Amino acid sequence: MPTEVHVTIGRIEVxxxxxxxxxxxxxxxxxxxxxxxxxxxxRQRGGP
Known part of the structure; x- marks a missing residue:
């Protein structure tokens, strides 16, 4: 028989x-x- 697991989360603070x-x-x-x-x-001089 499989085991049952119950998880509850009451409150999460971030x-x-x-x-x-x-x-x-x-x-x-x-x-x-x-x-x-x-x-x-x-441009005519060939400069940058």
Whole structure:
């Protein structure tokens, strides 16, 4: 004869752990967008 097993769960508690704050990066300098004239001159020179 098989043995019967009864399992009951009364209450489950779940708590969240706050994530660590990400490290702040130093602000990077943003260059101004290249104008069409600058792009064409650079392209003509063969520069990057």
């Amino acid at each position: 708590s969240a752990v706050p994530a660590t704050a990400p490290e702040k990066r130093a602000p990077t300098e943003r260059r101004q967008p290249m104008s069409l004239d600058e792009y064409l001159a650079r």
